[in-house]
Amino acid sequence: MKKFIVSIMFALSASLMTTTAMASGGVELEDAKVDIHNQPSLQRGAKYYVNYCMGCHSLNFSRYNRVAADLGLTEEQVAKNLIFTRDADGELEKPGALMKNGMSQKQSAEWFGAPPPDLSLVGRSRGSDWIYSYLKAFYVDPTRPLGANNTVFPNAGMPHVLWELQGWQEKHCTKGEGEHAVEHCELKLTKAGSMTPVEYDQTVRDITNFLTYVGEPANLHRSTYGIFTLLFLVLFAVVAYLLKKEYWKDVH
Numbered sequence: 001m002k003k004f005i006v007s008i009m010f011a012l013s014a015s016l017m018t019t020t021a022m023a024s025g026g027v028e029l030e031d032a033k034v035d036i037h038n039q040p041s042l043q044r045g046a047k048y049y050v051n052y053c054m055g056c057h058s059l060n061f062s063r064y065n066r067v068a069a070d071l072g073l074t075e076e077q078v079a080k081n082l083i084f085t086r087d088a089d090g091e092l093e094k095p096g097a098l099m100k101n102g103m104s105q106k107q108s109a110e111w112f113g114a115p116p117p118d119l120s121l122v123g124r125s126r127g128s129d130w131i132y133s134y135l136k137a138f139y140v141d142p143t144r145p146l147g148a149n150n151t152v153f154p155n156a157g158m159p160h161v162l163w164e165l166q167g168w169q170e171k172h173c174t175k176g177e178g179e180h181a182v183e184h185c186e187l188k189l190t191k192a193g194s195m196t197p198v199e200y201d202q203t204v205r206d207i208t209n210f211l212t213y214v215g216e217p218a219n220l221h222r223s224t225y226g227i228f229t230l231l232f233l234v235l236f237a238v239v240a241y242l243l244k245k246e247y248w249k250d251v252h
């Protein structure tokens with residue numbers, strides 16, 4: 001029996017490892033260290049997102065005012081800092097609107113080779129480590145139509161939109177000696193951007209944090225519900241016990 005359990009656990013962990021490796025395309029991902037309870041980080045992430053990503057990637061399942069409430073922002077702050085998209089009449093969107101953009105799927109597919117997907121659920125489908133590593137993995141590649149490639153998502157259609165902040169990296173590969181030597185590649189920053197690498201990492205972490213929150217907004221409150229549920233169960237157990245004692249007192 002013990003052997004059986006051990007072999008099942010082994011099979012499970014092996015399959016988990018392969019899925020993780022497959023999800024990252026074999027590239028090692030960095031730990032994003034996101035914390036959706038860090039509100040200032042979420043606020044910065046939302047600001048970067050609307051400035052640098054929203055033009056191409058909508059968040060069709062989110063509304064501005066829900067994001068505002070969750071991030072501790074007033075509707076005025078949202079209208080001033082987050083809303084840049086316009087409705088069909090050319091008016092700026094209202095805080096109750098969904099976070100859509102005017103990007104045409106067909107046209108963008110022609111421009112980038114693939115349409116920029118809606119990112120409402122990317123925090124769940126790709127995971128935060130993937131997003132974090134992806135945004136750090138763009139490098140100069142003159143063979144690509146937009147001059148950039150990505151080690152986490154090879155030949156991605158997305159340009160390196162944060163290049164002004166990060167600067168440009170180049171890929172350097174070295175191959176060890178011998179017939180079966182594996183090639184080892186790393187990215188080196190060759191042209192500095194407006195941020196230091198530490199600042200850039202934090203920016204990318206803020207964006208990733210925001211996308212992780214957007215993927216499952218209820219997570220923000222779930223742990224509080226859990227505590228209340230447990231408290232309720234404890235109180236209910238006391239009441240049930242007293243009731244049981246009351247019912248049975250004449251029987252014995």
Ligand code: HEC
Nearest residue numbers: 052053056112114115116117122126131155156157158161
């Ligand atoms: C100029 C348009 C454009 C901008 C701006 C842009 N992206 Fe993209 N992005 C794309 C395109 C196009 C793809 C699809 C790439 C492909 O499939 O080859 C993509 C893909 C992605 C993916 C992978 C989605 C998936 O599951 O396949 C993520 C994550 C992503 N973008 C995040 C971002 C973030 C975060 C920003 C802002 C910092 C951003 N993008 C800004 C065009 C853009």
